[in-house]
Amino acid sequence: MAKLFIWRACNELLPTRLNLTRRKVIEMKTCPCCDGEEEDALHALWLCPAAKDVWGSSLSCFQKFSFTGPNFRGLFSYCMERCTKEELELMAVTARRIWLRRNAWVFEQRFDHPNAVFIEATKSLREFKSCNVHGQEKMLPARRNEALNSKQPIWIPPPDGVIKVNWDASLNVAKNWVGLGIIARDRCMGARSITHQATMDPKMAKTMAALEALQFSKEAGFWDVVFEGDAAQVVKESVKSTLFF
Numbered sequence: 001m002a003k004l005f006i007w008r009a010c011n012e013l014l015p016t017r018l019n020l021t022r023r024k025v026i027e028m029k030t031c032p033c034c035d036g037e038e039e040d041a042l043h044a045l046w047l048c049p050a051a052k053d054v055w056g057s058s059l060s061c062f063q064k065f066s067f068t069g070p071n072f073r074g075l076f077s078y079c080m081e082r083c084t085k086e087e088l089e090l091m092a093v094t095a096r097r098i099w100l101r102r103n104a105w106v107f108e109q110r111f112d113h114p115n116a117v118f119i120e121a122t123k124s125l126r127e128f129k130s131c132n133v134h135g136q137e138k139m140l141p142a143r144r145n146e147a148l149n150s151k152q153p154i155w156i157p158p159p160d161g162v163i164k165v166n167w168d169a170s171l172n173v174a175k176n177w178v179g180l181g182i183i184a185r186d187r188c189m190g191a192r193s194i195t196h197q198a199t200m201d202p203k204m205a206k207t208m209a210a211l212e213a214l215q216f217s218k219e220a221g222f223w224d225v226v227f228e229g230d231a232a233q234v235v236k237e238s239v240k241s242t243l244f245f
């Protein structure tokens, strides 16, 4: 997931303010965190005082880097020349966390402490590696057979560089609640589960799940997305009008 994020940042594909003004989605180019400079990927993830607080935290090995290039691609090349594989992985995960923190500020007015961002990045990288060490990938063929035998639909990965968002809804008519589930994957980018106290028919519940999938993708900054689920047309049309213009 961090790999795809870095690829998007290097190619200026993140929905930064500068990118959104170029696409005529918004008019304000300045960074939502510092309100000072134009927000491109390099600013959002490295130059912004809010990002610098994370890189300069007492736990960070990146605090002594003095990169002065023009874009994030240059920064990543700079890091590739100086970092070990482990440090580069940490850099990628931390950059993604900084972006998620920026999104939390924009959409929820929530701003995590710099140390918390770096600690969370370290933790998620450790957990990711731990999953691989414990042979999760070796279990995949068995899971695939299980799916084949039980005639469950098999999830087909999206093309390279594209994220697939799936969703579904379940109803409990007796208790008047609806559960919505959304998952975004190239492997696994994120997931959201929501429960509402409501009475509605299945078609409406699936449409709600589709719209939540759209909102989730927008908040997470996913630009290149394929949507798969009932009411896909709703999302497709909405994406056209709210994300791409």
Ligand SMILES: [Zn+2]
Binding pocket: 031, 032, 033, 034, 035, 036, 037, 043, 044, 047, 048, 049, 050
């Ligand atoms: Zn800024």
